[in-house]
Amino acid sequence: MGQPRPDRIKQMLHYLWQHRHLTSQQAIELFGYAEATVRRDFHYIANRYPGMVRGHGRIDFDDSADNKEYVFDVKKTLQGAAKREIAAFARTLINDGDCFFLDSGSTCLELAKNLTDARVKVICNDIKIANELGSFPYVESYIIGGLIRPGYFSVGESLALEMINAFSVACAFISCDALSLETGVTNATMFEVGVKKRLIQRSQKVILMADHTKFDTVKPHAVTTLSCIHTIISDGALPAAVRLRYQQAGCNLIIV
Numbered sequence: 001m002g003q004p005r006p007d008r009i010k011q012m013l014h015y016l017w018q019h020r021h022l023t024s025q026q027a028i029e030l031f032g033y034a035e036a037t038v039r040r041d042f043h044y045i046a047n048r049y050p051g052m053v054r055g056h057g058r059i060d061f062d063d064s065a066d067n068k069e070y071v072f073d074v075k076k077t078l079q080g081a082a083k084r085e086i087a088a089f090a091r092t093l094i095n096d097g098d099c100f101f102l103d104s105g106s107t108c109l110e111l112a113k114n115l116t117d118a119r120v121k122v123i124c125n126d127i128k129i130a131n132e133l134g135s136f137p138y139v140e141s142y143i144i145g146g147l148i149r150p151g152y153f154s155v156g157e158s159l160a161l162e163m164i165n166a167f168s169v170a171c172a173f174i175s176c177d178a179l180s181l182e183t184g185v186t187n188a189t190m191f192e193v194g195v196k197k198r199l200i201q202r203s204q205k206v207i208l209m210a211d212h213t214k215f216d217t218v219k220p221h222a223v224t225t226l227s228c229i230h231t232i233i234s235d236g237a238l239p240a241a242v243r244l245r246y247q248q249a250g251c252n253l254i255i256v
Helices: 005-019 024-031 035-048 069-077 080-091 106-113 127-133 157-164 193-201 240-248
Strands: 021-023 052-055 058-061 099-102 121-124 140-143 169-174 178-180 184-187 203-209 221-224 231-234 253-255
Touching (some): 005 021, 005 024, 021 024, 024 035, 035 052, 035 058, 080 231, 099 106, 106 121, 106 127, 106 169, 106 203, 127 140, 157 193, 169 193, 184 193, 193 221
Parallel strands (some): 099 121, 121 140, 203 231, 231 253
Antiparallel strands (some): 021 058, 178 184, 184 221
């Protein structure tokens, strides 16, 4: 029995996210898909995700498009089940009366969705997360002001850093683009780095939510060493050997 379409789409979107283009020949060779299946899936992706441009025998991630909401949609699609599991466990670490920072990104958005009945105070730097929290009757939410990153809906730059300084909290839930034992937590762009650093500085405890695809990878911009992270939450697809290495290195790694 062939791989279900949702799984194929996620696999191809992940490759497109990393490499920005995918040819039909690559999809056939890398993933073992039939040529006719690839054609149909390329058509589906091009129609479902406006930022994907279909060409002759290929599909490309269009970074020049004016409407950037598709960027968030693609990122949210990747490892969706794992992110929901991680967020559900992170919710168990939150008690009524808590005040905490909530970083930007799709995993943090999943955690926000779990705060429906929570009586907490949340400081966030993401428009979509703020919109989610604003609908919950018992959540006192603050959004950090500053420059908005198109397509990702996160807030950054100097205005955001100044506002974060007005808070000092017990805990921060953060996300990342990559992490490794050697380089720590790293980010694909500089935009969120300053905010992430400041969230870490203003928190007594930092909890990193990272699905298994983030491990042993490195992005260009350094955020922090793993010594500043108190707990890492990841999903069950993280290989046992990788899990053991991080635990032996002293990381408090929780697998859900």
